[in-house]
Amino acid sequence: METTFTTNSIVSWYSAPIETLRVHMQKRKIYRQTYRELSSLSDRALADLGLSRSMIKSLAYEAAYGA
Secondary structure (H helix, E strand, O other): OOOOOOHHHHHHHHHHHHHHHHHHHHHHHHHHHHHHHHHOOOHHHHHHOOOOHHHHHHHHHHHHHOO
């Protein structure tokens, strides 16, 4: 029995993990950016937004990966 590969199947075999990695990196970038921006705010500015410093990590996670 001979296995044949089409160019399309080889391309999809390589492109699926690359696309998954790209999406993960994009979400991670959103997480880091959100975390960095919220962390740079003063406690007063966070309070004005109704947030506390202990909420930053979970808010950044939610912004990047959803609820």
